[in-house]
Amino acid sequence: MSKRIKVIPCSGMGKVYGLVARESALKVVQELCPNEASTVCLAYIVTGDQEAKELIEGQKCITLDGCPAMCAAKNAELAGGIVAEKVRVIDSFRKHKGAQPGTATELTEEGWLIADEIAGEISEKVKLLSREG
Numbered sequence: 001m002s003k004r005i006k007v008i009p010c011s012g013m014g015k016v017y018g019l020v021a022r023e024s025a026l027k028v029v030q031e032l033c034p035n036e037a038s039t040v041c042l043a044y045i046v047t048g049d050q051e052a053k054e055l056i057e058g059q060k061c062i063t064l065d066g067c068p069a070m071c072a073a074k075n076a077e078l079a080g081g082i083v084a085e086k087v088r089v090i091d092s093f094r095k096h097k098g099a100q101p102g103t104a105t106e107l108t109e110e111g112w113l114i115a116d117e118i119a120g121e122i123s124e125k126v127k128l129l130s131r132e133g
């Protein structure tokens with residue numbers, strides 16, 4: 001089974017924060033840490049899909065959530081994942097007061113900058129967790 005760190009964004013379809021979470025996670029698994037990280041679709045986890053459960057049970061996960069409901073963190077834990085970091089997209093926005101990140105379907109340049117910043121922070125965490133074994 002893959003020991004790669006699971007980076008799991010919430011689905012947050014109606015909110016720009018959800019889009020930022022998804023884009024950040026994709027950047028980590030596709031560009032920054034393709035050998036150390038992979039992702040699992042939250043919808044599969046929530047619906048109890050056996051394959052998704054097997055992928056995260058007992059595995060280190062980093063979740064990204066778009067709002068205080070923390071859907072990714074809660075469901076990764078319910079499925080048996082070891083959630084080592086619970087990233088809240090909203091916390092990153094506190095460092096960018098007044099930012100205009102875009103909409104639920106399209107990020108502005110500012111939105112991409114924030115997504116890239118979050119991805120950079122997560123990739124550092126992925127590398128640390130990978131070294132721990």
Ligand code: SF4
Nearest residue numbers: 010012066067070071
């Ligand atoms: S954490 Fe918030 S934004 Fe993300 S899926 Fe849940 S309710 Fe939607």
